[in-house]
Amino acid sequence: MARPRSRPLSPHLTIWRWGPHMLVSILHRATGVGLALGGATLFTWWLAAAAGGPASYARFLDLMTRDQPIGPDGLPLPGTAMLNPLPALILIGLTWAFFQHMANGIRHLVMDLGAAYELKTNKTTSLATIAFSIIATLLLWAWIFTR
Amino acid sequence: MGTGTGIGRVRGLGSAKSGAHHWWMQRVTAAGNLLLVVWFVLSIVRLPSLDYRTVTLWLSSPFVAVPLVLLVINTFYHFRLGLQVVLEDYQKESSKVAGLIAINFFTIGAGALAIFSILKIAFAGAR
Ligand code: HEM
Ligand code: HEM
Numbered sequence: 001m002a003r004p005r006s007r008p009l010s011p012h013l014t015i016w017r018w019g020p021h022m023l024v025s026i027l028h029r030a031t032g033v034g035l036a037l038g039g040a041t042l043f044t045w046w047l048a049a050a051a052g053g054p055a056s057y058a059r060f061l062d063l064m065t066r067d068q069p070i071g072p073d074g075l076p077l078p079g080t081a082m083l084n085p086l087p088a089l090i091l092i093g094l095t096w097a098f099f100q101h102m103a104n105g106i107r108h109l110v111m112d113l114g115a116a117y118e119l120k121t122n123k124t125t126s127l128a129t130i131a132f133s134i135i136a137t138l139l140l141w142a143w144i145f146t147r
Numbered sequence: 148m149g150t151g152t153g154i155g156r157v158r159g160l161g162s163a164k165s166g167a168h169h170w171w172m173q174r175v176t177a178a179g180n181l182l183l184v185v186w187f188v189l190s191i192v193r194l195p196s197l198d199y200r201t202v203t204l205w206l207s208s209p210f211v212a213v214p215l216v217l218l219v220i221n222t223f224y225h226f227r228l229g230l231q232v233v234l235e236d237y238q239k240e241s242s243k244v245a246g247l248i249a250i251n252f253f254t255i256g257a258g259a260l261a262i263f264s265i266l267k268i269a270f271a272g273a274r
Binding site: 029032033035036037040041043044047048050051054057058061095098102105106108109112140143144 | 174177178180181184185188192197198199202203206222223226229230233253257258260261263264265267268
């Protein structure tokens with residue numbers, strides 16, 4: 001199409017500067033899908049394993065955890081099972097995803113009321129969801145690992 | 148909801164007749180999730196252990212089994228709606244039907260399995 005090159009084209013779809021609101025927007029989508037596919041599958045698997053009885057639940061726990069110190073009777077000390085690295089990574093990721101999705105979900109509900117669209121407020125609330133999700137995840141897992 | 152003819156605005160229906168309801172249910176289930184999933188996460192991490200006996204004993208209380216069934220219904224409905232929105236944003240018409248069927252199979256299949264498992268443990272009582 002013949003068009004004077006010098007004329008600015010606006011609004012343009014490919015020129016924008018990254019900001020926290022975009023990050024939070026795409027994270028809401030990514031965490032929602034991650035929770036729906038990964039979280040719901042793990043949750044259902046866990047329940048079905050428990051419903052299948054002690055043996056099936058033991059197989060589930062065996063995949064997720066490894067036994068720690070051996071007691072004097074040659075058996076692992078009860079209550080000392082540790083999460084395997086991969087399940088730990090997945091669970092930490094899912095808790096972070098939940099906290100991020102939850103915080104931004106609440107932000108969405110506030111914006112549905114028509115509030116927090118001002119550029120500065122919008123940026124602040126975006127950053128707040130990220131700060132919240134990281135801090136909440138760290139606190140929760142620090143508590144789990146140290147208790 | 149803000150566009151269209153006057154009568155269209157009053158009815159709150161989009162061209163597919165279900166968009167506004169879909170949007171609203173996404174918000175209602177979001178509020179439900181806030182209560183139920185926060186309750187679930189806090190309960191799970193506060194259990195003394197996740198061994199078979201502790202978990203089945205916990206699940207056999209009606210005050211755990213019932214909210215957990217409600218959580219499955221609410222959360223699965225919420226992400227069923229959410230996954231549909233994501234699919235509709237990216238998918239070409241031709242593969243949309245297959246995608247929607249896959250989403251429904253996954254949601255209803257996993258949801259039924261989860262609810263059945265909760266009820267089985269709850270009705271059998273702690274062992
Ligand atoms: C890095 C940049 C961007 C990211 C990460 C992003 C992300 C997203 C996401 C995740 C959604 C769906 C979630 C929602 O509806 O809230 C969305 C919707 C949308 N985006 Fe973007 N976007 C970006 C840039 C843009 C740009 C530059 C435009 C247009 C100039 C645009 C126009 C739209 C429109 C029209 C919708 C649909 C809104 C609705 O359904 O209500 N986006 N975007
Ligand atoms: C505190 C809990 C939660 C709140 C407050 C919340 C809130 C929301 C809101 C407001 C939306 C609509 C966003 C939009 O219109 O662009 C949404 C979308 C979504 N949610 Fe949640 N949600 C929560 C928990 C969950 C959980 C536990 C899952 C999955 C297991 C989930 C999966 C999804 C998915 C897949 C979407 C669609 C994402 C998109 O369209 O980009 N949500 N959530």
